[in-house]
Amino acid sequence: MGKTKTKSRNNSKDILRSANAPLVKSAVASKSQKSTEDLLAEAATLLEHSRPEQALPLIQEALKRLETDKQAYSDIDILLHNAAQEKATFPTALVLGADVCSALGDIDKARAQYELAVQIDPNGALVSAEPYLELAQLSEEGGRKSIDYFEKAVEVMKNEIEVLDEQLDIEGTQQIVDMRRAKVAEALCGMAEVYMTDLSWEEDAEQRCEQLVTEAIAICPESLSAGVLQTLASIRISQDRLDEAKRTLAQSLAIWKGIPADVEDPARPDFATRVSLVRLLMEVEHEQDAMVVLEGLVKEDDQSVEAWYLGGWCHLLISQKPDIGEDAKSANVQQAQEWLANCLKLYQILQYEDEPLRSHAEELVRELNRTLNIEGDEDEWEDADDDENASDGDNIEAIDDDHARDEDVEMT
Template sequence: MSANGPSYTVSDLLVQAQHAIDSFEFELAQQFAERALSMEPNNVDALETAGAIELELGLYDEAQDIQPDTGFSKYMYLGQMSEQLEAIQYFQRGVDLMMAERQAMTPDLTTGSEYWLLSNKISTALCSMTDIYLTDCCFEPDAEQKCEQYLGQALQIEPVTPEVYQTLASVRLSQQRLEDAKLALAQGLGIWLSADPDDEFNLIPEYETRLALVKLLLETAMYDEAFTVLNGLIEENDQVPDTLYLFGWANYICAEEMNDTDSSAVEQRNEQLENAREALNACVKLWHMTGSTDKPLLQHTQELLSNITQVLGPEVESKEDAEEDMDGGDIEYEDEDEEMQ
């Protein structure tokens, strides 16, 4: 220890900055980061930390000014915070930096390697750019060309992630290329469906991404696959209104497509409508409990319940069901994969 007090290294200061970030004390974290940069102005970790802190503080211009040609993370963040073509510009800047960094690395497709992780980040960014042209920028004259360009790049990056195939399916559906969309969805499912959820580096998509996947599977009439994904989502978390809505909607669609002239088909149709009603009723309850603001979802759920009542008649709640509702019991769902076979 010096006579002037304790001597801190850049590493020490960055540790303190991270502690402050974890405690949401971003102004304090900024002081530590600035001190570290005063000691080593070109320290990459210090630059990255300072940029991340300034983004949290809303200092977007300042974050870009910190080594604009170094550190892709800030551009990914800015892309997420921006809209339309401005977001595209930020994402493209980040992708360019990541591609340059990846090119300088020795290829290593070992799961979890730095090369592997960076490749996944590039793919995610390219999918985000494609999604922007599918939605907010869909009326741009080169929207379709840009989608093909970004997905073409993503498909060249090993390993190809499920998200790339899912985004590709969305593009193919927008082009009314149904069979190509189905092929892309099947390819994506083949990557992660049998993955070990306990594996730190599994490629199982995020919960919200899988919800979007279910919608695509229903749109392409891939019902068995939709129920497989839905059952996994419900097992993971059965307290999400959107999941229960999609489970009910999937059952309703399948019931509607059955031939009601055959007695056995009518029985199976009614069973699926009962499953749909159970899930949709649970969806309505959760919608109110969670304070959801998705009014179109609630409206469609209520319309489906009304349609089901017209077919099956009013629902008769047993004493056991009433007691279970009062106790807040969990809802159990049958395995639709087995039922549909």
């Protein structure tokens, strides 16, 4: 049930537009001369800018230093005292190290470090709820174990909110409380999703889903509730209550669709949540709304294989609508070809690992070929060798700028 974490894309290499990333000097050359606090701060910055491989040696050095004082890294009172003096602490370093390992794909190491962090700081006084939230998603057991982690995360965050509620006269506290409430709602929705999947066999699974989502809606500030409403819509779809699902999705979309693309706003759900929104919109046959969301996603990250795949599928579905005109049908078929071509080329270049996605994308291409009476080579999208992949990378062209202008995009 694990959900892939998406790190910052601000400095990611733009493959489709062939932007070359600058060479960066190794960040660890002088790490021994830096304080532990500086090492952790630099590692956090590198991770934020999608350079976990450079952050790793810094965090390893910091952890090595912090481990030398056995009492200081395991005694919570000493740790809290050190934190109050703005000194580095072992649990917080472990969480950062786990984040780095997760970004590098070393899930076992990440899980072990999150677990050690919460063993040392079970009440989240230093590490807050984040390691519990990560463990809920990374748990190998899933099911009840994930629920336990989510429940502990909710407990930690509710305790934090209770403390913060007594400090609302301090400037900025209300915003922190709102974000924390939204995080609690996200955890409650995560629990609901577990009951919809891993624990769906339990007799009270549907009732538990309803209770959890109802609580999530109640605690989450309305301006930050788009993701919560998506979860409710997903439940309604599973209950075959499609009209309610459509209304809920429209309500979710309305919260953030008017926000300009270049404006950072917490009301806009993260990338992965918007991808999930696209799938839900497709399930209720609102492909036009799904395409509006997808146009924004590929502008934000044109390396997203899944976004290109869903866009190609959406255009094909639109072209098959019974009431569509011939011109619109032809245009959508052409767009479907372009989106799927980008999807499959990126799949090769990035060595993406999602065989069901690739298989379905290839089937969609064959369906398009049949529509256009084109003899397609069934082996066209077989994995090429490394040299061919490199050649493809040099020759990929982005969707024309005119494409975005031609689409009637209301939101990015």
